[in-house]
Amino acid sequence: MVKRRVHVAAAAIVSEDTTQVLIARRPSNVDQGGLWEFPGGKLAPYETGFEALKRELHEELGVEIQRAQPLIRVNHEYPDKHILLDVWQVHAFAGEPFGREGQAVRWVDKNDLFNYPFPAANLPILRAVILPTECLITAEEEDEEVFFTKLERALVEDKVRLVQLRAKQLDRDAYLARAERALTLCRQHGARLLLNGEPELLDKVDADGIHLTSERLMSLERRPLAQGKWQSASTHNSEQLEQAARIGCDFVTLSPLRTTPTHPDAAPLGWHDFQQLVETAAMPVFALGGMTRFDANHARAVGAQGIASIRDFWK
C-alpha cells in the first residue's frame, strides 16, 4: 500500500508571559478524534506552510497571526498515512481565540502539557514547546566561587533556563557536590539542570535529567531514564541522530556547526548540512559549536530548537 502523504501546518500559540499555550480538542468524529491538538490543518494546493497556518487559525479560532516563527517539523508514520507536521510558534495575534467549529479550546500551562492526550506524532512538539531556545553548557572552571558567580550571572542576566553541567575535570564526588549546589541555584531561577554523565548520577542528585555523550549514546540499547526525566545527547551525524531517536532521547545537540577553540580538529557542519540533518531528526535539536545568542533566530529558521553554547553565556 502506498501511504498518503499529508502536510499539515499547526500552531503553538503562546501567551504573552510565555508560560501558557493554546490547545484545542479534535471533534470525536474526525481522524484522531477526542485527542488534543495544536490548531491547524492540511495545506491547500499551492499554499506554503505559513499561508496555510494563517488561513487555518482564522477558520478554526478566528484569530489573525501577527508574529510567528518556525518551531519544529515532525515526520510521523501513522498506519494509514505519512504526516509532516510543520509547527510554528505564534508570539502575537489579533482577536480572541474561540472554537469556531465548536471544538473545545483551552490555555494550559506548558508544564501541564504532558497531562493531555495528544496524537502520537505530537510528542516531539510537546518537547519543543516546553524547551527554551537557549541552552548553557557550563565551562571547565576549577574555582567553585568563580563557577557559581558565572552561573548565577547567566541565570539572572541572560535568563538562561536550561543548563547542562559539564565538568570533565572533576572527580565524581566533586561533581556531585557542584551538581547539588547548581541544582539549588537553577531551581531558584526556574531553570532546568541536566547532569552530564552516567544516568545513575540522578540517584544522588535529583536534577531534571541527563546529557549523554555520543559515545555513551551509541552504547545503549534502550532509554536508561524514566519518563519524566529529560534525556539529551551529543550527536554529530545521522547515525547518532537515529540512535537518539531509537532510545527515546527528548532532545539533542548537533555539532560542530562552526570550528571552535575547544574542538579545533572537528570538521564543521555548516548551516547547509546542519539543516539537512535536522530535517531528519525526530526530536528538538540545539545547534552547537561557535554559536552565540545572535545565531538563535537563524538556527530556528533552519529547523533547530535554538542554540547551545558555553562561551556566549560564560562571562
Ligand SMILES: Nc1nc2c([nH]c(=O)n2[C@H]2C[C@H](O)[C@@H](COP(=O)(O)OP(=O)(O)OP(=O)(O)O)O2)c(=O)[nH]1
Ligand atoms: N491540526 C493538527 N493536526 C494534527 C496534530 N497532530 C496530528 O497528528 N495531526 C493530524 C491529524 C490529522 O490527520 C491531520 C490534520 O488534519 P485536520 O483534520 O486538522 O485538517 P484540516 O483542519 O485541514 O481539516 P479538514 O478540512 O480536512 O476537515 O494531522 C496537531 O497537533 N494539530
Ligand SMILES: [Mg+2]
Ligand atoms: Mg484542523
